[in-house]
Amino acid sequence: MNRPARPLAPRPLLVGALVLGAAVTACSAPGDSAEKAGSDSGPIKIAIVDARSGQLSSLGDWEYKGAKLAIDEWNKKGGIDGRTIQMKSFDDQGDPTTGTNLARKIASEKYIAMIGTAESAVTIAMAPVLKQSEIPNITSGQADALVAQKSPFLFLNGPTSTTYDSTLAKFLVEDQGFKKIAMISNNGSFGKGEHDAFAKAAGELGVTPVSDQVVTTDQKDFSAALTKIRAAKPEVVFIGSEEVEAGLIVKQARDLGIDAPFAGAAPQGTPVFIETAGKKAVEGTFVSSPYLSNEISPAAQKFAAAYKAAYGEEAELHGAKAYDGTNIVLTALKNSKVATGKKLADAIRATRYEGLLGDFEFGEDGVGITKTTIGVIRDGKLVEHK
Amino acid sequence: MQDTFQTLVSGLSLGAVYALVAMGFSLVYRTMGLVNFAHADIAMIGAYAASTFYLTSELPFAVAMIVAILVTGAIGLVIERVLRPLENKDFDLMLIGTIGFGIVLQAVAILIWGTTGRAVPSPLASAPLDVFGIRIRTYDLLVMGVAALAVVALGFFLSRTKRGAAMQAVAMDHEAATAVGIDVGRSNALAFAIGAGLAALAGGLVGPMLYVDASLGGALGIKGFAAAMLGGFGSINGAVVGGIAIGVLDSYAAGHFQGYSVLVTFLVFTVAIMIRPTGIFGERTVSRA
Numbered sequence A: 001m002n003r004p005a006r007p008l009a010p011r012p013l014l015v016g017a018l019v020l021g022a023a024v025t026a027c028s029a030p031g032d033s034a035e036k037a038g039s040d041s042g043p044i045k046i047a048i049v050d051a052r053s054g055q056l057s058s059l060g061d062w063e064y065k066g067a068k069l070a071i072d073e074w075n076k077k078g079g080i081d082g083r084t085i086q087m088k089s090f091d092d093q094g095d096p097t098t099g100t101n102l103a104r105k106i107a108s109e110k111y112i113a114m115i116g117t118a119e120s121a122v123t124i125a126m127a128p129v130l131k132q133s134e135i136p137n138i139t140s141g142q143a144d145a146l147v148a149q150k151s152p153f154l155f156l157n158g159p160t161s162t163t164y165d166s167t168l169a170k171f172l173v174e175d176q177g178f179k180k181i182a183m184i185s186n187n188g189s190f191g192k193g194e195h196d197a198f199a200k201a202a203g204e205l206g207v208t209p210v211s212d213q214v215v216t217t218d219q220k221d222f223s224a225a226l227t228k229i230r231a232a233k234p235e236v237v238f239i240g241s242e243e244v245e246a247g248l249i250v251k252q253a254r255d256l257g258i259d260a261p262f263a264g265a266a267p268q269g270t271p272v273f274i275e276t277a278g279k280k281a282v283e284g285t286f287v288s289s290p291y292l293s294n295e296i297s298p299a300a301q302k303f304a305a306a307y308k309a310a311y312g313e314e315a316e317l318h319g320a321k322a323y324d325g326t327n328i329v330l331t332a333l334k335n336s337k338v339a340t341g342k343k344l345a346d347a348i349r350a351t352r353y354e355g356l357l358g359d360f361e362f363g364e365d366g367v368g369i370t371k372t373t374i375g376v377i378r379d380g381k382l383v384e385h386k
Numbered sequence B: 001m002q003d004t005f006q007t008l009v010s011g012l013s014l015g016a017v018y019a020l021v022a023m024g025f026s027l028v029y030r031t032m033g034l035v036n037f038a039h040a041d042i043a044m045i046g047a048y049a050a051s052t053f054y055l056t057s058e059l060p061f062a063v064a065m066i067v068a069i070l071v072t073g074a075i076g077l078v079i080e081r082v083l084r085p086l087e088n089k090d091f092d093l094m095l096i097g098t099i100g101f102g103i104v105l106q107a108v109a110i111l112i113w114g115t116t117g118r119a120v121p122s123p124l125a126s127a128p129l130d131v132f133g134i135r136i137r138t139y140d141l142l143v144m145g146v147a148a149l150a151v152v153a154l155g156f157f158l159s160r161t162k163r164g165a166a167m168q169a170v171a172m173d174h175e176a177a178t179a180v181g182i183d184v185g186r187s188n189a190l191a192f193a194i195g196a197g198l199a200a201l202a203g204g205l206v207g208p209m210l211y212v213d214a215s216l217g218g219a220l221g222i223k224g225f226a227a228a229m230l231g232g233f234g235s236i237n238g239a240v241v242g243g244i245a246i247g248v249l250d251s252y253a254a255g256h257f258q259g260y261s262v263l264v265t266f267l268v269f270t271v272a273i274m275i276r277p278t279g280i281f282g283e284r285t286v287s288r289a
Helices: A010-034 A057-076 A096-108 A120-132 A144-148 A161-175 A189-204 A223-231 A243-255 A271-277 A298-311 A317-335 A341-350 B002-032 B039-056 B061-086 B091-113 B138-160 B162-172 B174-179 B184-206 B216-231 B236-275
Strands: A044-050 A085-091 A113-116 A137-139 A154-156 A181-186 A211-215 A236-240 A262-264 A286-289 A352-354 A359-361 A373-378 A381-384 B129-131 B134-136
Touching: A044 A057, A044 A096, A057 A085, A057 A113, A057 A298, A057 A317, A085 A096, A096 A120, A113 A120, A113 A317, A120 A137, A120 A144, A120 A154, A120 A189, A137 A317, A144 A154, A144 A189, A161 A189, A161 A236, A161 A262, A161 A286, A161 A373, A181 A189, A181 A223, A189 A211, A189 A236, A211 A223, A211 B236, A223 A243, A223 B002, A223 B236, A236 A243, A243 A262, A243 A271, A298 A317, A317 A341, A317 A352, B002 B039, B002 B134, B002 B138, B002 B162, B002 B184, B002 B216, B002 B236, B039 B061, B039 B091, B039 B184, B039 B216, B061 B091, B061 B184, B091 B216, B134 B138, B138 B162, B138 B184, B138 B236, B162 B174, B162 B184, B174 B184, B184 B216, B216 B236
Parallel strands: A044 A085, A044 A113, A113 A137, A137 A154, A181 A211, A181 A236, A236 A262, A262 A286
Antiparallel strands: A286 A373, A352 A359, A373 A381, B129 B134
């Protein structure tokens, strides 16, 4: 009341925003008109969307490196139809809202295909926009909710949670004879997908979890949930969460005196999980994964060597997935003579590809791989369970 | 019953950390009447600094903590120096300034340490204690002990030393304090530096319990701020009680409401603040604008 200057304050801000907005539009306009979707010349524009900052950035980084490796190899061989493949990386920060904005940006800047994201929630958020603008997208996400989108433009470069977790449940119950299984999962898209898939698979084998704890995606202290799990005295604990959170859960569980082994899907096979929890804590963790190690096949060895040469670090599942996914998109582009939209999506669906993760054969649901193997962590390394 | 106590134990150790964060908020507020919104991010920098000195430079944990406190203390001095020309002139701008500093600190953290973050192993190798089936991490005991020491030390400083008394005087009436020869600027600088040091203490201690990354400030800040509010902003005792209350409440909420725990914690907090807007130890607020 006593400061008359105040109500005026927003006005310069508003003007500023308008000017800025106008400037941004002015800048992007020429690009839009110059490059039409599916143009017959010039570089082929592919967008890579991933978390490049935040807690999920290691995931995004792996995927980016895998995709870039594939694209660089294709470009070295002369691209597709003499056209180079131009990739651009976008940072979704692991955030669905940011992802939705990026989806619109990708559509308006006429990218013909998108690789990513590594995060189910972000991919799901982006799916409707990409479907509407007919941009095929191959994701590293694995939540069954991805399939439920029923988008003909959405593909998975790996198995779904159902595949991961039914294999795992079968192994735990039938091979290992565990009857008392506890579950801890987060309420994010990935965690919920894992939770539902594993609970269903275990239920079909006649096992109900002795404890079923749900945590949030940004939670860091799990004492309460782990205390309940400890009271249930499980023989094995299933984790449905991303790398860092899963690592923290295992670390804190050991502090609370939970000695049971842990079990989970792809995130539990990563170095980030192992480092976060500590080598000793993760010993004996069961992992369901389509890509256990770089040694498993000649193709994997070749990929791992190329990866190491390019980035100076060991390859792992997510890089391999993105490498496969990107190769599939590029193969489809080649087979279809650089088609776009619906035609490109159909070409991807028709692509048969022998990848690092297995033989891809896409169904109507966009899933190409329906098999995983069981690994176990020994001395801080994921090895095949024999 | 065992579960209840186990939950309580983990709530107490995190509560002790929230209390330290809240104390930093309160100290700056009671001397300057200013909420330092950069406080939580200073705690994050403190956590990163402590973990770097501890893991990369391989200093003993205690030494790493002290160095981290000195680093953030210096950051506190810088922030105060930058904001000083605004003191007693434009209060709103000072507030916005602290928010700006918080954002800058996050960006700096990403520049220096990258985006991924790191898990810090516990500096105490000894196995958790087992008391009637309740597991107590020795590190949790250390955290509670250090927090208690910090509370006592701060209380002693404010009530028993000349500097502390001068700070209190500035808080009550800065014009009168200036008239009797107290340097208000230096007093404020000291408040900022101690506040920042407390933030580093909280951040450094919480590192081995949680995970250190650029968003740590968000997690600590909101709980620490709520703790300060609940206890009564500006009150040191209030900060301690509020911190422990929030920690324990959070712990039980996580046990009973699982995925909705944060919502429940803040619903209870909101109701408590509606019933008693000034908090438990509510004092008349200081405003110098």
